[in-house]
Amino acid sequence: MQFDCFPAKEGQRVDVSLKTIPDGMLNLSKSLIVADKQPGPEFHHTWVPAKRAIEVSVVPEGPAIIVRLCHQLALECEELQQHFHQQERVSSHRPALLPYELLLPCLCIEASYEQPDSQRKKVCPFRDLQEAYGPDLWSSTHFQDYSSSNKAEMVMTLSNRCLLQPNASLCWKESATPEAFCQDIPNSTATAGPDQEYVLEEVDVHPQLCFKFSFGNSSHTECPHQTDTAWNVSVSVRFLQLHLHFHSRIPASFSSVLCQRLSPSHCEPDPPVYTVTHLEGSSAGELDLILPSWVLRSCVLVWRSDVRFSGKQLLCPDVSHKHWGLLALGLGLGLGLLVTVILLVRSVLSKLHGDAASKCCSRPPILLIYSPDSEEHKQLVCAFAALLRSALGCPVLLDLWELNLVRQLGILPWMYAQREHIDREQxxxxxxxxxxxxxAYGLWRGKASAGSRLAPEPHDLFGAAMACLQGELQGAPGAMRQSEWVIAYFSKLCGRRDIPRALRLLPRYRLPQELPGLVRVLQGPSSSAPSWLRARAKTLVCRLLKAERKKGLRSRLYQPWKTSTGRLAGSLVPLAHPHLRKPNYT
Known part of the structure; x- marks a missing residue:
């Protein structure tokens, strides 16, 4: 057996006893008086880096000594690995060359005389040598990764041959190649536990989000050992817009922002930030986020935004050589090459004269309210809001684009703050x-049963909007500006009779047929909708219907039926759909 070391001073008596259980099989007792401290063996050493060895010699006429290389730990000097562990006799006529595997700060030379229990002497020549804190130091360290995407937690333990405790923080690698630069993430320091365990919570575990270990002037980057990711994103250009397609197997929120690339490693963000959420409890699914505008040479930064630490992925669509063909394909919903050229010219002119245009033209904002029928319907809302912003050049206020702010304020404060902003800006x-x-309106009024449909709660966006609208409709005459509230509906998704009687005093517009009238109400009598807006709105609805049919929904959301008087009325078909859940803004 071997017992741990402990220090003893000169003149002290050390007693060691051992007995077995049961008694009588073995019983040992030893004593030792610690001798007075005497100078240890004298020797010289020379570092030979070319041979990765240390040469040891003794002074002339000096007694022979036994030398070895070892790694100095807390109290003992641990022998090197078997291939490099050796003890050599050194005399005045015969020096010894001791090879080492790795140049480490804890690499020491230990010498003793040939007789038993002789005084030992240790020299550690590399503690202050900068070369000892280079690649060999990290090669001697073993990293074990315990990170978990489901727990949003990065955990890594390390064990090394020297008792060193490096600092650790996070950094984001520009690419998966080993030599890629790793950009530091602020305020992401991880402290080591008792077993050299580094833990950081609320992290988007990604192969390019790595631990950066530092000791002195040396550093090493160690990335998660798992290569699969909990989510991924792809980008495509359609109709002069960026379409981001997410696939996630965990509940998470993802944000993106357009940016102008100034250098290979730097892209200047151009707010606002747009966000989409994969709700908790949902199975692995697909999410789409449509950014409202895009110009040539623009890129987009994408990151997971529901955690504290995540890396921003830079995505730049490749239209360098075949952008005419790609854009024509993106616009290929019956618009033709001529419209593509016109839009490209318009995009370039708006980029060149954007500042002048912003000074001479200020459009009133639009607050877009909707009911969260399904994930596909939310995508339709985002796409329609993006179309309005692109075509009319006005701010569109949408909670799906400001989920970070909604989480901070709460949906009700956000809703009423936007309502006041609309009132101030006309x-x-x-x-x-x-x-x-x-x-949802029937549920809000308490006149319908939830069934399999979405049951709005008092703190959701739709319920807050209905409460606000009802208060303004019942207020004093003149309290609400004329046409301040406008209703629009897509003809293939519902009918005019689906609008409650209490709201039929508000202006109502059927889309896409009555888009020009809606544009004039939203932006003034002199405004006109671009020729492509109606076709694009029709395409969005067709895409929604196609997506829902793929998921097993009925092909018609609105179905006529006859009343007892023989008149046709609107009948809502209940939809059983996995995505029709309560909205979650937290």
Missing amino acids: GQVLLLWSAGSAH
């Missing part, structure tokens, strides 16, 4: 009505 509130809105 803007409009656009209520995008759907079959789900009619059912």
Whole structure:
């Protein structure tokens, strides 16, 4: 057996006893008086870096000694690995060359005389040598990764041959190649536990989000050992817009912002930030985020935004050589090459004269209200809001684009803050009505059963908007500006009769047929909708219907039926769909 070391001073008596259980099999007792401290063996050493060895010699006429290399730990000097562990006899006529595997700060030379229990002497020549804190130091360290994407936690333990405790923080690698630069992430320091365990919570575990270990002037980057990711994103250009397609197997929020690339490693963000969320409890699914505008040479930064630490991925669509063909394909919904050229010229002119245009033209904002019928319907809302912003050049206020702010304020404070902003800026509130809105309105009024449909709660966006609208409709005459609230609905998603009687005094517009009238109400009588806006709005609805049919929904959300009087009325078909859940803004 071997017992741990402990210090003893000169003149002290050390007693060691051992007995077995049961008694009588073995019983040992030893004593030792610690001798007075005497000078240890004298020797010289020379570092031979070319041979990765240390030469040891003794002074002339000096007694022979036994030398070895070892790694100095807390109290003992641990022998090197078997291939490099050797003890050599050194005399005045015969020096010894001791090879080492790695140049480490704890590499020491230990010498003693040939007789038993002789005084030992240790010299550690590399503690202050800068070369000892280089690649060999990190090669001697073993890293074990315990990170978990499901727990949003990065955990890494390390064990090394020297008792060193490096500092650790996070950094984001520009690419997966080993030599890629790793950009430091501020305020991401991890402290080591008792077993050299470094833990950081609320982290987007990603192969390019790594631990950066530092000791002195040396550093080493160690990335998660798992290569699969909990989510991924792809980008495509369609209709002069950036379409981001997310696939996530965990509940998470993802944000993006357009940026102008100034250098290979730097892209200047151009607010606002847009966010989409994969709700908790949902199975692995697909999410789409449509950014409202795009110009040539623009890129987008994408990151997971529901955690404290995440890296921003830079995505730049490749249109360097075949951008005419790609853009024509993106616009290929019946618009033709001529419209593509016109839009490209318009995009370039707006980029060159954007400052002048912003000074001479100030559009009133639009607050877009909707009912969260399904994830596909939310994508339709985002796409329609992006179209309005691109075509009309006005700010569109949408909670799906400001989820970070919504989480900070709460949905009700956010809703009323936007309502006050609309009132100050003489803007409009656009209520995008759907079959789900009619059912949600009945639930809000307490006149319908939840069934399998989405049951709005008092603290959701739709319920807050209905409460605000009802208060303004019942207020004093003149309290609400004329046409301040506008209702629009897509003809293939619901009918005019789905709008409650209490709201039929508000202006109502059928889309895409009555888009020009809606544009004039939103932006003034002199405004006109671009020729491509109606076709694009129609395409969005077709895409929504196609997506829902793929998921097993009924092909028609609105179905006519006859009343007892023989008249046709609107019948809402209940939809059983895995995505029709309560909205979660937390």
